[in-house]
Amino acid sequence: MDSSTKQYDVVIVGGGWAGSALAYKLASANKKVLVLEAGIAIDGLITNPDENQLVTGNRAEFMNDFFMAMAKTPESPYVQNYNAPRPSVLDIQPVPPFKLTQPPPPDQADLPHLPEPAPPPAPINCTDVKASIDNGYFIQRGPIPFGSTYERRGGGTSWHWLGTSLRMLPNDFKLKTLYNQAVDWPLTYEDLSDYYDQAEFEIGVSADVNEQTIHGITFSEGYVYPMAKIPPTILDNTIQAGVGSLTFDGSSLNVTGTPAGRNGVPNQLKDGSFYDNGRRQCQGNTNCTPICPIQAKYDATVTMGKALMTGNVDIIYQAVATNVLLDKNTPVNPEVVGIEYKTYETTGGPCTGTFIATGTKYIIAAHAIEAAKLLLMSNTQIPAGVANHSGQVGKNLMDHPMYLGWGLMPEPVYPFRGPLSTSGIEGPRDGAFRSTRASFRIEIGNEGWNWPGGAPYAQVIDMVSPMPPDGSGTPTAGIFGSALRKAIQSTFTRQFRIGFLIEQLPDDNCYIVPSKTCFDNLGVPRPEIYYQFDDYTMEGFKAAAAATDFIFNTMNVENNTGIPVGSGGAFVYQGVTYYPQGAGHVMGTHRMGFTRDDSVTDANMKSWEHDNLYIVGCGSMPTTATSNPTLTMMALAFKAADAILASF
Amino acid sequence: MMTLDEFVALSSALTGYPASTLLPARDTQKVAAALYAELSLSTNNIPAAQLDQLTQVWNSISGTPPPQLEAAVNTNIIQNLAITRLAQNIIYLWYFGIWYDLTKNPNSFLPLKNIDHVVSPLAYTNGLVWGEMGAHPMGFSVGEFGYWANVPTLPVIS
Numbered sequence: 001m002d003s004s005t006k007q008y009d010v011v012i013v014g015g016g017w018a019g020s021a022l023a024y025k026l027a028s029a030n031k032k033v034l035v036l037e038a039g040i041a042i043d044g045l046i047t048n049p050d051e052n053q054l055v056t057g058n059r060a061e062f063m064n065d066f067f068m069a070m071a072k073t074p075e076s077p078y079v080q081n082y083n084a085p086r087p088s089v090l091d092i093q094p095v096p097p098f099k100l101t102q103p104p105p106p107d108q109a110d111l112p113h114l115p116e117p118a119p120p121p122a123p124i125n126c127t128d129v130k131a132s133i134d135n136g137y138f139i140q141r142g143p144i145p146f147g148s149t150y151e152r153r154g155g156g157t158s159w160h161w162l163g164t165s166l167r168m169l170p171n172d173f174k175l176k177t178l179y180n181q182a183v184d185w186p187l188t189y190e191d192l193s194d195y196y197d198q199a200e201f202e203i204g205v206s207a208d209v210n211e212q213t214i215h216g217i218t219f220s221e222g223y224v225y226p227m228a229k230i231p232p233t234i235l236d237n238t239i240q241a242g243v244g245s246l247t248f249d250g251s252s253l254n255v256t257g258t259p260a261g262r263n264g265v266p267n268q269l270k271d272g273s274f275y276d277n278g279r280r281q282c283q284g285n286t287n288c289t290p291i292c293p294i295q296a297k298y299d300a301t302v303t304m305g306k307a308l309m310t311g312n313v314d315i316i317y318q319a320v321a322t323n324v325l326l327d328k329n330t331p332v333n334p335e336v337v338g339i340e341y342k343t344y345e346t347t348g349g350p351c352t353g354t355f356i357a358t359g360t361k362y363i364i365a366a367h368a369i370e371a372a373k374l375l376l377m378s379n380t381q382i383p384a385g386v387a388n389h390s391g392q393v394g395k396n397l398m399d400h401p402m403y404l405g406w407g408l409m410p411e412p413v414y415p416f417r418g419p420l421s422t423s424g425i426e427g428p429r430d431g432a433f434r435s436t437r438a439s440f441r442i443e444i445g446n447e448g449w450n451w452p453g454g455a456p457y458a459q460v461i462d463m464v465s466p467m468p469p470d471g472s473g474t475p476t477a478g479i480f481g482s483a484l485r486k487a488i489q490s491t492f493t494r495q496f497r498i499g500f501l502i503e504q505l506p507d508d509n510c511y512i513v514p515s516k517t518c519f520d521n522l523g524v525p526r527p528e529i530y531y532q533f534d535d536y537t538m539e540g541f542k543a544a545a546a547a548t549d550f551i552f553n554t555m556n557v558e559n560n561t562g563i564p565v566g567s568g569g570a571f572v573y574q575g576v577t578y579y580p581q582g583a584g585h586v587m588g589t590h591r592m593g594f595t596r597d598d599s600v601t602d603a604n605m606k607s608w609e610h611d612n613l614y615i616v617g618c619g620s621m622p623t624t625a626t627s628n629p630t631l632t633m634m635a636l637a638f639k640a641a642d643a644i645l646a647s648f
Numbered sequence: 649m650m651t652l653d654e655f656v657a658l659s660s661a662l663t664g665y666p667a668s669t670l671l672p673a674r675d676t677q678k679v680a681a682a683l684y685a686e687l688s689l690s691t692n693n694i695p696a697a698q699l700d701q702l703t704q705v706w707n708s709i710s711g712t713p714p715p716q717l718e719a720a721v722n723t724n725i726i727q728n729l730a731i732t733r734l735a736q737n738i739i740y741l742w743y744f745g746i747w748y749d750l751t752k753n754p755n756s757f758l759p760l761k762n763i764d765h766v767v768s769p770l771a772y773t774n775g776l777v778w779g780e781m782g783a784h785p786m787g788f789s790v791g792e793f794g795y796w797a798n799v800p801t802l803p804v805i806s
């Protein structure tokens with residue numbers, strides 16, 4: 001099929017989370033939709049040593065790739081694609097000249113901390129495209145490496161999301177008004193409330209309304225989540241018993257179940273029916289990230305499947321959008337007249353053609369970083385790029401930088417069982433302190449020290465082959481047999497970690513631009529990233545460390561917090577070195593706002609300049625709040641879909 | 649060269665698990681055979697003399713009565729730096745399903761591209777470490793919805 005000649009109502013760039021939600025909603029209202037997806041089809045590519053052949057597989061084969069991976073990273077089940085590359089957590093290295101191993105001594109604590117003067121961009125050798133992508137898809141300019149990744153294949157990053165589906169707090173929409181920080185959102189909690197209901201239904205969220213009625217969150221009369229809350233783990237209950245009734249810095253430490261896009265026990269809905277999405281109940285594989293083996297966890301392929309079933313959606317895989325074409329006959333605020341895209345046949349093979357897809361309306365839903373990159377690359381007619389009158393495209397790159405604390409409980413809590421996270425501490429998400437420091441939520445991890453400490457591998461190796469003092473490969477004697485078994489039972493059953501998702505404010509110094517020197521295999525520029533933390537966020541880290549001490553001391557936890565394994569970045573704040581981790585929550589790069597001068601889109605995610613262009617994704621979010629962003633993003637996508645339907 | 653029987657008996661002493669668990673009578677998973685094959689994989693670069701020495705030492709103590717066997721293994725194999733590293737790799741095969749480069753400490757990550765590898769998906773899912781702590785391999789649960797709310801039974805150590 002040569003889709004380039006067919007006329008569509010809507011052309012969507014990106015068949016990931018937002019793209020699937022939009023396609024489904026628009027197609028259900030009988031609009032003809034074309035989706036251009038850069039990556040491989042939904043049941044997609046598996047590991048194949050020969051990148052000149054396309055070998056596709058299904059979830060079971062992704063599982064095999066995961067089982068065989070030495071480093072079981074979020075990316076490990078999914079093969080790299082040089083024609084639509086994605087970043088990997090293994091690439092996140094310190095950005096020179098910052099040296100992870102040499103924090104300034106404490107007596108230099110008062111010296112100016114980050115942002116340090118930006119290092120002169122080091123020349124990067126990208127001539128060997130594949131080798132250079134193997135060393136990291138991002139061009140990291142620092143001073144702190146950006147720690148989050150995404151996936152480019154049908155279904156997008158939903159392949160390895162964790163499942164956390166919290167609503168934002170009403171106050172999160174009013175940061176400027178309430179705390180004189182950053183900006184307000186051009187909409188309120190109330191504006192999104194119905195869309196939250198829709199998104200929770202589509203994802204299939206398991207949670208308890210009473211427990212979620214915190215910090216002013218309200219639900220519509222008689223509302224129930226699609227499924228009952230996922231049962232808490234022994235660890236969740238232990239932390240609740242230890243600190244649940246206490247406060248830290250004025251915030252309650254009450255432990256509550258985390259709303260999750262994982263199947264639990266169906267609820268009877270308002271209309272009397274029982275929720276049923278046809279997928280299985282969670283089996284507690286402790287593997288939500290990087291892949292749920294049984295699809296008990298929602299992913300966007302579910303919604304894309306429904307979209308395709310309407311008969312109104314065509315999707316072209318292996319179609320990388322490279323240029324948003326504007327109407328040359330309208331000098332002011334031209335409309336979009338087409339999307340230029342490149343195709344390829346294999347992950348390492350050449351470009352097989354360049355085409356133009358046309359429709360009446362256009363949506364960019366290509367993930368926060370790729371969407372901004374595409375708009376900025378589309379500069380043939382307007383040098384600043386498409387939709388960029390405000391200069392904000394690509395700016396305000398944000399995440400929920402994470403602080404990890406880990407230790408050993410005095411008594412067994414039996415980690416490595418159940419979903420990766422079932423509960424959290426939500427009290428510190430809002431409070432008067434937000435006029436000076438970042439808020440955070442605390443995620444309780446059920447995977448022992450797997451994230452910060454490479455468990456169980458690193459600790460068993462410490463028992464069996466203790467590292468010699470000189471760090472060499474010289475053999476050393478350790479324990480074995482029954483002593484090893486006892487040691488595993490007594491330590492691993494007590495391992496746990498908590499993770500703080502810390503608020504980050506929009507900042508002009510954090511941005512992504514298309515690289516002028518580094519390209520992927522199709523010749524498309526790679527993302528060049530500048531990233532740092534301001535005092536507000538660093539104060540959040542400081543508070544997170546203090547909260548960790550408070551919780552651990554109260555509960556007699558042996559505190560093992562140190563340098564997380566494979567830590568890419570570090571920063572020093574008031575003499576203390578912190579090792580932030582990426583949360584995968586990439587936000588802010590095409591933010592919505594009140595005026596065309598300070599934002600990229602309006603509250604319906606319509607470009608201020610180009611009347612038939614919408615830009616939808618977590619990049620739409622003006623501030624990060626502390627809730628994992630995707631439920632809110634999906635609610636926003638449904639809002640945008642309504643606006644698009646109304647505009648026909 | 650070490651035989652499969654020798655490998656299983658030595659593995660039992662090193663892991664603390666009965667040989668009948670490592671190589672069950674009805675062997676559906678064929679894990680022992682897959683792990684044993686690692687010893688003759690040329691890319692693993694096992695010095696032949698080291699493997700011979702480990703085999704000989706094991707055969708010289710394998711008849712030790714069970715109550716004293718661990719002490720004998722400790723003295724003759726674990727504390728013997730000429731062969732301990734290879735013995736440790738046999739432990740990793742069983743606990744993780746992983747073969748590590750013998751020339752470095754498995755906890756040193758560099759160089760990133762090396763010969764460390766997971767033997768097979770089945771070797772991973774049968775790794776002993778998970779069951780030892782009352783859990784399951786990450787990504788391979790046979791539990792029912794909600795099992796995680798209950799205290800697991802840890803295996804008995806004999």
Ligand SMILES: Cc1cc2nc3c(=O)[nH]c(=O)nc-3n(C[C@H](O)[C@H](O)[C@H](O)COP(=O)(O)OP(=O)(O)OC[C@H]3O[C@@H](n4cnc5c(N)ncnc54)[C@H](O)[C@@H]3O)c2cc1C
Pocket residue numbers: 013014015016017018019036037038039074084148149150151152153154155156157158160161162163164165289319320321322365366367368370371374583584585586616617618619627628629630631633
């Ligand atoms: C490890 C991890 C855990 C996470 N856990 C959670 C969680 O628990 N809760 C939560 O709320 N969020 C979580 N997230 C974030 C969540 O996955 C993302 O917010 C979400 O997937 C973003 O949706 P999107 O549609 O904007 O982008 P994506 O889902 O990434 O989809 C974008 C799509 O666009 C395609 N594309 C890109 N460029 C082009 C192009 N040029 N042309 C055509 N197509 C293109 C891509 O291939 C992709 O399919 C997590 C993320 C990570 C990495």
